[in-house]
């Protein structure tokens with residue numbers, strides 16, 4: 001109605017306007033005009049009206065064309081793919097994005113069916129979607145896949161039917177990337193939950209922010225219990241600081257760490273985890289998350305351990321087997337080469353094992369082998385290797401050898417330990433063994449040869465009747481035989497009165513007076529002549545004979561000091577060497593010495609006990625107690641060979657040492673070596689500060705004596721003044737003065 005009215009109004013206006021144009025140009029229309037003229041006028045008005053209408057139409061058409069052009073441009077170049085589709089799916093129009101989406105020129109798309117581009121499994125979905133678009137109201141939306149060049153592409157379609165309801169405008173967006181991300185996230189979430197491995201995600205401050213179900217299964221902590229806790233929740237305390245420092249170093253430098261770690265469950269149980277940690281960084285490189293994945297490998301480790309044990313260890317004794325022994329020997333050789341050290345291989349074979357096996361049975365034989373293994377183990381250090389290559393054979397590697405004594409100490413310990421009977425069930429039996437010894441690098445430098453030669457030496461020991469050890473090298477064997485002879489002869493030396501004591505003066509450097517002497521034992525062997533204490537004292541220590549010998553020396557010295565106190569000087573003092581073995585021995589009667597001095601009416605100060613630095617280093621409570629008893633009884637203590645061991649001021653203070661003896665290795669060089677000179681000066685100064693007197697050992701020249709005097713040294717001992725001599729000869733030193741400064 002309104003449109004009709006508007007049009008009537010427009011027509012009326014148009015007529016008035018046309019009338020106006022005509023009246024401006026022609027004769028005005030009056031009632032006086034004839035009908036013909038009125039008709040002409042009417043025609044003119046119509047003509048003007050038509051011209052005007054035509055102009056308006058032209059204008060409207062131009063405007064529409066501009067609008068259409070703009071719409072087409074917008075449609076064509078829109079960043080979204082647009083299609084105009086008919087209800088049957090026919091494509092009426094497609095823009096450039098649409099062309100790009102389908103990968104086909106627009107000319108070839110138009111008038112074709114859109115469904116041809118839809119993946120087979122989504123065609124029904126698309127059909128139903130179109131129906132909904134054309135039957136429903138407003139925009140409809142669906143997600144389907146298109147086939148583009150054989151590749152499926154996910155698109156999201158939104159379509160709205162137009163006013164004619166004959167076509168719809170469908171916009172399509174490629175959501176393949178989005179779909180992939182979602183799928184990946186879903187997959188990751190599924191894996192995260194379903195994984196057998198425990199996962200723990202922490203923030204940059206190592207606070208737990210997420211855990212999976214496997215975490216709960218493995219550790220016992222629920223997600224609620226774990227979240228917001230520190231990652232140290234599972235720390236077992238088994239790994240040391242160095243372990244964690246190394247782990248954090250790698251995490252901070254590479255972002256990753258993986259390895260074995262002991263973890264703690266909620267119930268306190270421990271497990272070995274195989275842990276791998278990865279770091280997630282922000283775009284700016286900041287740590288955002290650390291993701292830790294771990295599994296319990298305790299069982300696996302135990303199985304591995306069993307397999308390794310079976311591969312490397314003897315099942316009966318638990319000792320390394322032949323394979324592991326060869327490996328260890330190889331390593332020991334490499335180390336000895338690197339450090340310029342020697343090592344020894346001891347090949348051991350039981351002497352009558354076959355008989356025991358045959359008569360008492362294999363079970364008893366096995367138990368005997370086990371017992372033997374235990375006794376052998378007790379004779380070696382933890383760092384040595386004892387192996388059982390098979391049968392009744394054992395092999396030992398002794399490395400870090402500093403002296404041959406230690407080889408023979410082990411060999412003798414082994415032979416000695418076999419001397420005791422083996423109690424097997426109700427049977428008691430005796431077993432001996434033979435030992436062959438080779439040395440690296442003296443006898444061989446490769447594994448096989450060292451073992452082969454040790455085996456040969458072992459057979460040599462067997463040929464000599466067993467129960468002994470044999471070196472492979474003849475020279476070593478000769479030296480060992482000599483040591484064995486000395487050992488045997490030493491047992492009778494005391495009873496046969498083959499020992500005597502030499503005395504060496506300890507001279508007061510300021511006055512030249514001799515009020516002190518050191519007692520040094522001498523062994524006059526009936527066939528070998530004078531044997532040096534340097535040779536027999538270590539054997540006496542190994543065999544324990546040193547205790548008896550030391551007692552004898554003390555008694556000799558006490559007798560001598562009594563004599564010299566009355567005859568020469570009332571404060572004469574004699575130093576007696578006391579070996580660490582004596583200190584540790586149960587048979588060492590410390591009070592006996594003082595009682596003996598009292599018995600002789602001698603004060604404690606008439607005897608000085610010389611000890612070595614090593615004794616202070618390893619001082620057990622027994623040693624400490626004994627040193628304090630000396631102090632209480634007035635007996636003085638002198639620290640021998642100072643400077644050669646682990647000299648420490650704290651020991652000197654702690655044990656109340658009276659004299660410090662500078663070792664002759666320093667004194668020897670005081671006139672030639674500035675370092676030794678400085679060391680001597682320092683030792684003297686330091687000893688004085690601690691209230692000790694200093695004795696310089698091994699003075700052989702007047703220059704050495706003069707230097708030491710100037711440095712403030714209190715006493716001197718050495719060949720310059722006198723060698724150690726028998727007591728009668730010593731007495732001659734009391735009288736004449738000579739060029740030694742006496």
Ligand SMILES: Nc1nc2c(ncn2[C@@H]2O[C@H](COP(=O)(O)O[C@H]3[C@@H](O)[C@H](n4cnc5c(=O)[nH]c(N)nc54)O[C@@H]3COP(=O)(O)O)[C@@H](O)[C@H]2O)c(=O)[nH]1
Pocket residue numbers: 504518519520521532533534537550553577578579610640641664697698699700717718719720724
């Ligand atoms: N436990 C015991 N040990 C003892 C006893 N008697 C001696 N020993 C120790 O034996 C080692 C060797 O002693 P020895 O062969 O007697 O050598 C001593 C001196 O003769 C020697 N010396 C002295 N002056 C000089 C010198 O100017 N030059 C030089 N080259 N050697 C010299 O030094 C040894 C003194 O040793 P020390 O005890 O360190 O003062 C030796 O370790 C003795 O300790 C004993 O009864 N029991």
